[in-house]
Amino acid sequence: MxxxxxxxxxxxxxxxxxxxxxxxxxxxxxSTSAALPEAAAAPDTTAADAGAVDTAALPAAAPPGGGARSGWSGTVTGPVVQVKWGQVQVRATLSGGRITTVDVLRHPDENARDRAINAAAVPVLVRETLQAQSARIDMVSGATYTSTGYVRSLQAALDQAGVA
CATH class of the missing domain: 1.20.5 (Single alpha-helices involved in coiled-coils or other helix-helix interfaces)
Incomplete structure (x- = not known):
């Protein structure tokens, strides 16, 4: 028993x-918020990039021709953002205040793994940007550093254009 x-x-x-x-x-x-957490938006500083200038922290310039305009058309290039595995830089083309094209000018590509990760991540980031029409997009799993640098450079470019 x-x-x-x-x-x-x-x-x-x-x-x-x-x-x-x-x-x-x-x-x-x-989290159901589309906003980036503070930790993700904070710059990643390592010993390797201690001498690099974080241009994303600099104040954004006004759009060409003057104050903020939501219907602005043209091309703006974001700053080079230093992330753990390299640098990320984005150029956005806008027409009437809408994002029409996003080109990733720099992304980590030092080795085969970086190239493979970013070959998959960059098109997803661009597609999400074009759908959202802003820098408020989801990170790509497995490419967190690239995603963070992409969003920071894109937001700085959109700030230059005066687009929210």
Whole structure:
């Protein structure tokens, strides 16, 4: 009889553990905000780029021809953003205040792994930008540093154009 009680206790303990895990899993709140967390927007400083100037922190210039205009047309180039694995720079072409083309001028490509990651990530980032018509896009999993640099350079370019 004591063996049956021991087995019953094990089953009850396993059931309660499973129930607790399911409750904790469903109570976990994921982020639904499109805004970047402060940690992702912070510059990545390493010993290798200690001498690099973070141009993304510089104030953005007014769009060519004067103040902020939502219907501005032209091409703006964002600053070179230093990330852990290299540099990222974006150029955006706008027509009537809408983003029509995004060119990634620089991205990490020092080795085959960097090239493979960014060959997959860059088109996704560009597509998301064209759909969102802003720099408020999701990061690409596996290319977090490139995504962060892309968003910072793109936002600086859009700031230059006076586009929100």
């Amino acid at each position: 004591s063996r049956f009680d021991r087995g019953t206790r094990r089953i009850a303990l396993c059931g309660l553990t499973t129930l607790s895990a399911v409750v904790l899993l469903f109570s976990y709140r994921t």
